[in-house]
Amino acid sequence: MFTEAQLYSPVTRSGTGDVTVHLSDEHPGVHDPDYRARRNAIAAQALDYTPGKPVPRVDYTAEEQQVWRIVSAELARKHRKYACAEVLAASERLALPQDRIPQLDEVSAALTPLTGFSYVPAAGLVPLREFFGSFADRIFHSTQYIRHHSAPLYTPEPDTVHEVIGHANQIASPRFAAIYETVGAAVARLGTEAALKFLADVFWFSMEFGVVRERGEIRCYGAGLLSSYGEIEEFRHADLRPLDVVAMGTATYDITHYQPVLYCAESVSEIEDVIGTFFATMDDDTPLRAAARSR
Template structure:
């Protein structure tokens, strides 16, 4: 099942005000004191942000910019090969820079005219209710740090590559952006944590790791696949199942490995009907009944 704590390295603030990002022992940057200090500083800027403030601008290093250039170029090639037409067209309209890491206000300036979505900074894991609930206001909470330079094509946690090259390219599509807004509206109706987790799991197997059939082959639309150099090459090897909200909300899965089971739609229309229809009518009772 979906486990919040696995998604990000925990961020804490000490009594002295120092902010610390706790990397796992397997993280590529765990033994790099410069990288760790950098992560702490970026997280501290996000923690200091309040709605209405100017979004913190990060002075990215040359090393970080090079990581972006490498990953951006590789993912652009893979997106053309493996993504669905809606995402490819949306990415073309959004036209994110490939030569530098865009500041979050730069992402907003490009995205808002297309679908109304704006980006806000996050230090790390955002509580589920706040993260998903903000979609109702067309707001997306995004980290600003970049993966370690020793492994530019790999990250054990979502970073700016995932948040921007994955989600922003997806959010630039009006049809997918509308689904996000429907998720946010559903959160406002939910009172139980059980229902919230069910929603998160359905979101995981659709807007994070969703695939569909198009032009005689399986293509992806999920942000987790769009931003993963490795998994976007492998998702066609997964066991493909038909869209099934009950199964998507209850099946066990491990976010630290490539997903062995994916739920495949026949079209974007079906995603809107099945997944969007579920989010539009979801309630605590609905989730309890399906989970049982």
Template sequence: MFTEAQLYAPVVTRADGDVVVELGADHPGVGDPAYRARRNAIAALALDWRPGEPVPAAPYTAEEHEVWRVVSAELERKHERLACAAAREGRARLALPVDHIPQLTDVTAALAPLTGFTYLPAAGLVPLREFYGSLADRCFWSTQYIRHHSVPLYTPEPDVVHEVIGHAITLAEPSYAALYVAAGRAARRVESAEALELVSKVFWFSLEFGVVREGGEPRAYGAGLLSSYGEIEEFAHADLRPLDVARMGTQTYDITHYQPVLFAAESWQQVHDVVGGFFDTVDDDLAERLLREASTAAR
């Protein structure tokens, strides 16, 4: 499994059938029994769900809805200054609630008429080939839990804020949605683990942590930046490198820190030409050639 696996707290089903989310010792909610019980219950709902069934509703508390309200308001202000035009357009089109956490069925109801995407429940980590491949069918696997109330502007793992305020607002904009679908088709086209990892890393440095210049200023277009209260203020100070899919596909990253190296497009059209063009054409042979060229250039 690639680096992305470290983003999620492990979800295990014990011999007695109990579902347990194993939070790390430094997780803000590790010492809160009520929060941990809800995390376990929400994970169990996703594990019990089967395709074709209604997506289960997560049992949020008033305290958790307040977390959403605080984070949503703060991110909306930051998006006005620091998000790219397409992301702001997607947010306006989707019109998410600001006073409560939307259920995934509500997200789908708003999103499907715009770009055809639907949300599916995930307990935690979804295998990469399944996660990316589902994008080709305009399906997005999403966690349902929300971060701990003690630190509403921080989470050590992707929660419903990331999945919805980060990804759903971009999936609501057609040119964004086309990139996700192309990424899904690429994941299904390639066969080797190395080629799939290349696809996943290009996705990471574009649709998760991509930057685009607009009006001469760097703007965030990746969902990881759009959903991070802290990193969206800091990304402009990263080492912003030109788009290069071979280098994007081999660049290492540490998920526990703000990304020191990001890749900036000169325009939204360049994102589609370079990143979208890669997703549209990559196969195992191209992936092998790009990885070989990147390895040679690094020597």
């Protein structure tokens, strides 16, 4: 299983139709019955969504909106300081609201004219083949819930902050959106779980936690960094290594801690050349060739 999948709280539906999001014992909202009820209701809406139908809207509470305002303002400041120019320009064009949580249909309305991508709801974890494969059609599966109000600058799982402030600002760049589409096309060629995991791990170290050198400084473009208040301050202290898809696809890493090793591109053009070309050419034998090369 792709390692990031461990971050999502499992979602189940009972025989009577009741939907339950199973929060971990360490989750900030696990002992808040109102928050748990909200999570269940939002997940139920996503599970009931049918492609082609209107995307369900969430009637966010004042408390949830306040969480968004806090996180959005803080991350905007961090982006100006640490995000790469490509992301900053894309973010300016996308112009997400900072004073309220955008509905997914609003995100799509702003994003589609820029890169053709649209957002659809996800209750939680989407199977890897479906999640990555949908990129070929320029579709992004996004959660709609938001983190618990007691810890607005922290979440143990991907929420709408990660999906929208992280990924949408990245996908608003035509150059990065093209790489996403190439990922989707690659999934259609892959038949083995080993190859799918290899793809997912390269995606993790690039589109989730990628960094790039600009004018002598290290900037981030990965959605996981763009959406993390804590880690966006720490990535410059990581062990920065050159882009190497074999190392990225075979690395062992812990998703519960700040990443100690990151792979740094020298430019966005290098990301396109190395990462984009890899996704465009990988196949089921890629893990085997990588293992042979690493011996």
